[in-house]
Amino acid sequence: MVYTGKPSRGCHLCRKRRVKCDESKPRCGQCIKLGKECPGYRSESDLIFRNENVAVIQRSQRGDAAKAPVPMSSTSSPPSSLSSSELVIINTKSTDPAPDSTQIARWVNNILNDRDDDPFPDLNPSTLQLGLSRQLQLSPEVCARAFFFRNFARTRQDADFSARGYLDHLSRLFNGVAPDSALHQAVTAVSLAALGGYPSKRLLRDYARHYYGKALRAARNELQDPIRAQSDESIMTALIFTLYEVVTTTDSRSSIGTNNWANHVDGAVALVKLRGEKIFDSVVATSLFRAVRNGMLTSSIQQDRPVADFPGPKGWYGDESAPQNYSGTLTRLSLSLPDYRIRAKEVLKEPASPERDSRILDVVAAACKSDAYLGDWYRFTPPDWRASTIALSDGQNMAGAWMGPIHAYEDVFRAYAVNDYRIRRLLYHDLILKCLMALETKNEAVEKIERSSKYVSQTMVDEICASVPFHLQFDLQSKAQKLGQDEGATLAIGAYLLVSPLHTASGIPCIPERQRLWLQDKLDLIAAVFGVTGEQMLDMARKQIVSTGPSDSQLLYRRDDMVGYSIVEYIV
Structure with missing residues (x-):
């Protein structure tokens, strides 16, 4: 599909008038000047999944037919396990090493080593597409992500951020990363796992594992850069990993999933500690901090261990100066x-x-x-x-x-x-x-x-x-x-x-x-x-x-x- 331009985030009236919208909340300034009632903005999920016209769909179908994928050999062996050198995720030659690099390295190292199933199964994606695309006219990944964003991570102008937490920010972060990034692959994995919960689509669970393994490898590569390790996208990726382990609880290896879930929580804690008090500089980062803190509290209670320290004079209470919400306050009251x-x-x-x-x-x-x-x-x-x-x-x-x-x-x-x-x-x-x-x-x-x-x-x-x-x-x-x-x-x-x-x-x-x-x-x-x-x-x-x-x-x-x-x- 050709590039169709960046979709406007302006309100419906400004887009209709073809004027620049200042995107003020809850009403834009242009509507206020006109004395009109602002009709509101499109959701983030609408900006990601745009409708395709009939001509584009037909061209896409003709292209798919011309490039029929060659089925993968059923006798091909799965990739060999990762070597120990591949598991190093922090660049040891960096002149500015991250203070918690050892903990982050242990996080991904534990996850990859604890998986006794192959994280890159020998799947035939073309078979999955043939089973779904004739009915849905879309690839399984696109269908699964649309399903996930609509039912699990839908952002609305009237959404109460204190009730839904970090998933309210997922659409914006997802829209800004490359398709081969760890966050994109992790969202695809959890989306396929969620849609694979339906009995008729169980095969998607195996496909989800395939993307989960790709996301882990991408995360390992991205965390070699201490700057990227401190980004909102990296923290969100760790949280999506925990969500994946939750969604796949019904799979046969639930005990392994529990260990992986706890390791992902520890990894998210390490990433948040890398940011230190800078994490309170934005609304999105503060929301991610609160989500990680809640997961850390759950993990600490479960394992009967004390709450980890957080850099700064106020520790895990450092968000007191940021705008408060009810869920975050509930977690703060339970930290003891x-x-x-x-x-x-x-x-x-x-x-x-x-x-x-x-x-x-x-x-x-x-x-x-x-x-x-x-x-x-x-x-x-x-x-x-x-x-x-x-x-x-x-x-x-x-x-x-x-x-x-x-x-x-x-x-x-x-x-x-x-x-x-x-x-x-x-x-x-x-x-x-x-x-x-x-x-x-x-x-x-x-x-x-x-x-x-x-x-x-x-x-x-x-x-x-x-x-x-x-x-x-x-x-x-x-x-x-x-x-x-x-x-x-x-x-x-x-x-x-x-x-x-x-x-x-x-x-x-x-x-x-x-x-x-x-x-x-x-x-x-x-x-x-x-x-x-x-x-x-x-x-x-x-x-x-x-x-x-x-x-x-x-x-x-x-x-x-x-x-x-x-x-x-x-x-x-």
């Missing part, structure tokens, strides 16, 4: 959770003594203070973040909704953000209750804290249950219908975003056994519909947030103190 868990684990291993009880109460007091901040966070969220009750359920039908209210939200992204808040409160109160159960002596104040903690835990679980129908029923998601999103993709996103809340809630010991069974039934339903095994379901939960704690016997509730409730095995 890994340290509290580590402190609690260490003190609970000590022999019983008054000094030990005193240290336990110190941990409890700190955790209660952090939890209070989380409660304040929710109280100050705007009304469109809150749940609205659309129906009441008696809970008689275990296949339907849980007893009580049924909640609806603006969209599944806000619903997940609020459920993420509930998960974090559940983790704090799980820690508080474990510590209180380990005390040798209790007074009235301790018992009051214990009752309050159980009440908050039950409330959070009930509200997670109330959000389940909204995630799993397309007719309740009016915004998705209005935007014309694919029903299957929308329900798949909703189901995936439910896994971690359901998994965490089902592991809380102080809920009724009937409610626990209902939560597990919903997890089984998601697994059955989307073809996920129990191990893969746990893997999905790990990649979003973590289960409620370690399996150390000292951290378990004592059954004699929790009559009527069973002890749950905690898995990290």
Whole structure:
């Protein structure tokens, strides 16, 4: 296809009048001068995927027929594994070496070495194109990317950036990179993997692995340049790698995917640390920083390790001077959770003594203070973040909704953000209750804290249950219908975003056994519909947030103190 020029980002009225638009938000200056209502701007995805006229399509088809690809030999052997010299991704001759070059090198080195499957499988792309292009008139890559941007990364003028995060900036970054860049290849890989989730397009998953391997090799080459290693595109690439591991959770090698996901998070952290405080100079970079910070928090809790240091006097709180959003604030309020868990684990291993009880109460007091901040966070969220009750359920039908209210939200992204808040409160109160159960002596104040903690835990679980129908029923998601999103993709996103809340809630010991069974039934339903095994379901939960704690016997509730409730095995 010939070059058709750079598409205008101006508003619809300025393009119609053929005048230069200043692209001001929410209304352009030209429309204000005319006294006209600004009709708005085109989305980034519309700028990337432009319509082709009939003549162009016919010329493209004639060219494809004339250049019929020669099928690849089915007996050809796959490329040999990468040598150790190929895995060096930082130029050792550079006069300005990156401070975290060792960590970045370890990142890609681990990913490539941990893959016991061939990252460059012997595929025949022409066969895939013949299977799809006759119906769609487009290559599988283009179809997959259009599907991905429309359903997962669509940018809208009314989008709430605090709810959707870094994917809102993907279109602009993607539009500015070359087709052979790591970001372009990574987006193609995750797009093919997402579209390959449909039963009729499973073959695309293998094709996605092919592009994933190409993206890893391209990333290795790009990171040889310390300047490019500090770019927004490099950080976005690392985040897309983590998203790819999440999307491919249902593949057979989920345990390998978990390790790769954690390694990609570590790589993204290293890239962000390379930027240092300069990362707060732009809105896009700040959004990427917050996405990486959230992934690092999840990984730290999962692995029971302290939060990594970030260069600068304020550390990971360095975005305080930047415009705040609700999701970023929620993560900042939770950064102390890994340290509290580590402190609690260490003190609970000590022999019983008054000094030990005193240290336990110190941990409890700190955790209660952090939890209070989380409660304040929710109280100050705007009304469109809150749940609205659309129906009441008696809970008689275990296949339907849980007893009580049924909640609806603006969209599944806000619903997940609020459920993420509930998960974090559940983790704090799980820690508080474990510590209180380990005390040798209790007074009235301790018992009051214990009752309050159980009440908050039950409330959070009930509200997670109330959000389940909204995630799993397309007719309740009016915004998705209005935007014309694919029903299957929308329900798949909703189901995936439910896994971690359901998994965490089902592991809380102080809920009724009937409610626990209902939560597990919903997890089984998601697994059955989307073809996920129990191990893969746990893997999905790990990649979003973590289960409620370690399996150390000292951290378990004592059954004699929790009559009527069973002890749950905690898995990290």
